[in-house]
Amino acid sequence: METVRAWPIHIPAPLLLAAGFVIIAGAQRDPLPSWNDGPSKHAIVSFVSDTVRSGATTFVAPADRIAVFDNDGTLWAEQPIYVQFQFALDRVKALAPQHPEWKTTPPFSAILAGDVNGMAATGEKGLAEIMTATLAGMTPDEFAGIVDQWLRTARHPRLKLPYTDLVYKPMLELLEYLRSNGFKTFIVSGGGAEFMRVFAERVYGIPPEQVIGSTIGTELQVRNGQPVLIRIPKVDFIDDKAAKPEEINKFIGRRPVFAFGNSDGDQQMLEWTATGSGHRFMGLVHHTDADREFAYDRASHVGTLDKAWDEATLRGWTVVDMKSEWNRIFK
Amino acid sequence: METVRAWPIHIPAPLLLAAGFVIIAGAQRDPLPSWNDGPSKHAIVSFVSDTVRSGATTFVAPADRIAVFDNDGTLWAEQPIYVQFQFALDRVKALAPQHPEWKTTPPFSAILAGDVNGMAATGEKGLAEIMTATLAGMTPDEFAGIVDQWLRTARHPRLKLPYTDLVYKPMLELLEYLRSNGFKTFIVSGGGAEFMRVFAERVYGIPPEQVIGSTIGTELQVRNGQPVLIRIPKVDFIDDKAAKPEEINKFIGRRPVFAFGNSDGDQQMLEWTATGSGHRFMGLVHHTDADREFAYDRASHVGTLDKAWDEATLRGWTVVDMKSEWNRIFK
Numbered sequence: 166m167e168t169v170r171a172w173p174i175h176i177p178a179p180l181l182l183a184a185g186f187v188i189i190a191g192a193q194r195d196p197l198p199s200w201n202d203g204p205s206k207h208a209i210v211s212f213v214s215d216t217v218r219s220g221a222t223t224f225v226a227p228a229d230r231i232a233v234f235d236n237d238g239t240l241w242a243e244q245p246i247y248v249q250f251q252f253a254l255d256r257v258k259a260l261a262p263q264h265p266e267w268k269t270t271p272p273f274s275a276i277l278a279g280d281v282n283g284m285a286a287t288g289e290k291g292l293a294e295i296m297t298a299t300l301a302g303m304t305p306d307e308f309a310g311i312v313d314q315w316l317r318t319a320r321h322p323r324l325k326l327p328y329t330d331l332v333y334k335p336m337l338e339l340l341e342y343l344r345s346n347g348f349k350t351f352i353v354s355g356g357g358a359e360f361m362r363v364f365a366e367r368v369y370g371i372p373p374e375q376v377i378g379s380t381i382g383t384e385l386q387v388r389n390g391q392p393v394l395i396r397i398p399k400v401d402f403i404d405d406k407a408a409k410p411e412e413i414n415k416f417i418g419r420r421p422v423f424a425f426g427n428s429d430g431d432q433q434m435l436e437w438t439a440t441g442s443g444h445r446f447m448g449l450v451h452h453t454d455a456d457r458e459f460a461y462d463r464a465s466h467v468g469t470l471d472k473a474w475d476e477a478t479l480r481g482w483t484v485v486d487m488k489s490e491w492n493r494i495f496k
Numbered sequence: 497m498e499t500v501r502a503w504p505i506h507i508p509a510p511l512l513l514a515a516g517f518v519i520i521a522g523a524q525r526d527p528l529p530s531w532n533d534g535p536s537k538h539a540i541v542s543f544v545s546d547t548v549r550s551g552a553t554t555f556v557a558p559a560d561r562i563a564v565f566d567n568d569g570t571l572w573a574e575q576p577i578y579v580q581f582q583f584a585l586d587r588v589k590a591l592a593p594q595h596p597e598w599k600t601t602p603p604f605s606a607i608l609a610g611d612v613n614g615m616a617a618t619g620e621k622g623l624a625e626i627m628t629a630t631l632a633g634m635t636p637d638e639f640a641g642i643v644d645q646w647l648r649t650a651r652h653p654r655l656k657l658p659y660t661d662l663v664y665k666p667m668l669e670l671l672e673y674l675r676s677n678g679f680k681t682f683i684v685s686g687g688g689a690e691f692m693r694v695f696a697e698r699v700y701g702i703p704p705e706q707v708i709g710s711t712i713g714t715e716l717q718v719r720n721g722q723p724v725l726i727r728i729p730k731v732d733f734i735d736d737k738a739a740k741p742e743e744i745n746k747f748i749g750r751r752p753v754f755a756f757g758n759s760d761g762d763q764q765m766l767e768w769t770a771t772g773s774g775h776r777f778m779g780l781v782h783h784t785d786a787d788r789e790f791a792y793d794r795a796s797h798v799g800t801l802d803k804a805w806d807e808a809t810l811r812g813w814t815v816v817d818m819k820s821e822w823n824r825i826f827k
Contacts, residue, residue: 305745305749351705358746359749373748373750374705374747376749380746385738385739385742392764392768392771394741394742401746407715411715414636415711415714415732417704417705418704419705440723
């Protein structure tokens with residue numbers, strides 16, 4: 166397949182003259198400069214070109230240009246542990262003085278002692294206890310403030326950068342490229358919706374109402390005569406695997422034509438996208454760059470890429486080889 | 497207060513020249529021609545003008561211009577019974593030949609016999625049985641097809657028009673007026689999300705992902721090797737009263753600055769909107785026109801307007817007197 170050199174533009178050369186506001190488009194710059202010429206870039210550009218070409222059998226009406234992205238491992242780094250899990254661990258440490266009983270109560274005792282094996286031994290039950298202890302009992306605004314504060318100060322253990330700097334430049338370009346071609350971009354992630362909403366608009370250009378994720382219960386209460394929402398220690402839903410198409414249906418109400426993930430947790434979302442009618446695109450990020458980021462797939466506990474990879478190979482979905490296809494990793 | 501005669505425009509007199517596409521704004525036409533000059537129109541126009549005026553203390557950043565609308569009784573007629581309930585009754589009749597047992601099983605037997613009292617006697621349990629019998633056991637696409645077909649043929653019992661013609665022209669103008677001033681418009685209704693999504697984009701200009709409503713469970717299953725979503729007979733949530741702020745938080749992730757309803761079911765949504773910081777607008781439609789539409793409030797079983805009305809009076813929220821303030825009711 167030949168390399169596409171003319172980049173499609175959603176509206177042909179618009180010239181917008183408004184008060185103090187001039188855009189001159191038509192300059193056909195490469196919208197994906199961080200992507201090397203290669204099969205993934207070619208597949209993306211071909212798909213978008215075909216989608217917006219009026220009259221083509223591959224044309225997709227603007228209303229149906231729904232693109233969904235996983236977050237952890239697809240838009241930002243997820244190793245060595247999910248960012249939100251690191252947040253929860255740091256939060257346990259910050260809250261420990263108010264909870265002396267945690268010193269002797271797993272999983273908190275294991276976290277405070279830095280005992281990774283002890284933490285892991287408490288399994289899903291332990292994880293749920295950590296999550297509810299660190300995510301509930303406050304208003305959504307208070308929670309957002311805590312997350313925002315943490316994001317400003319926390320640094321990745323190996324890469325020594327703020328987590329919001331560890332978003333993938335090639336994916337930021339892809340989001341913008343899709344939007345400039347009339348796509349509406351959504352996050353559909355196993356991460357917490359209200360965790361991601363703190364930074365998604367600023368970092369990805371994706372507003373809160375287009376961020377779908379796991380949620381805990383939130384209850385309207387009245388305090389001092391004022392209605393307040395309080396996050397309660399009850400899992401509402403976990404937006405992973407089969408729940409992803411279910412939540413896409415509930416929140417978006419349309420089947421996407423474009424889906425990008427990186428792990429087996431995204432497999433059902435990609436299958437759901439793939440089995441709609443008309444032109445569609447399914448992609449996976451394969452983490453192959455141990456030097457610049459991380460290299461992991463089938464054997465990894467975080468972001469396992471195994472069955473979804475096999476299916477991608479079988480069906481010809483795009484699998485991005487991070488090492489050879491991305492000339493730049495982080496923003 | 498004087499009547500505002502200059503209508504605010506979101507971007508000052510933009511001139512858009514694109515291929516075959518010219519918009520000349522600046523013509524300051526009345527954006528709300530179906531609203532008589534009166535307190536409600538004045539309040540709306542003042543609010544929007546104040547909201548978009550750069551530098552004003554009442555300015556609201558574009559990202560925060562979130563406007564939420566109830567549907568039944570706020571955007572379209574809800575008397576003598578909710579449209580979706582009429583759909584369910586018609587659906588029971590259509591499905592009856594496949595369910596001979598319904599002839600002797602309440603509430604179905606009462607519906608088939610046209611026995612309104614018998615139907616009412618089965619209460620919420622009966623209603624739940626009707627809803628699950630008529631709304632579940634199919635894919636979302638199949639359900640949408642059934643609703644679409646019904647909307648094409650069903651007629652309002654008294655007004656003799658298709659239900660989608662019984663949407664309020666003044667509210668259509670208001671939706672458009674808000675959007676042209678940078679607001680994002682959402683429906684937040686007790687009605688079924690997937691019922692409303694069938695017509696909301698075509699009729700209101702509100703895309704599916706901005707329609708929040710009650711939902712039933714939807715489950716990913718595999719049929720003939722293909723993933724399918726199936727609507728299951730289990731209420732997911734009822735988006736009414738206290739659930740409205742909760743669902744706004746879950747789906748939109750921001751507190752609205754503008755909310756419009758018509759009944760006590762909207763009270764918490766209006767309170768939630770009212771108690772945010774900054775400039776905000778709360779409105780209620782009061783159905784006062786027995787000739788052109790319906791007249792009802794405190795004593796009505798459908799769309800009861802009682803406590804929310806008292807609170808609106810107490811707090812100075814806008815209450816639209818349909819009879820005197822709307823010179824045209826339907827689109």
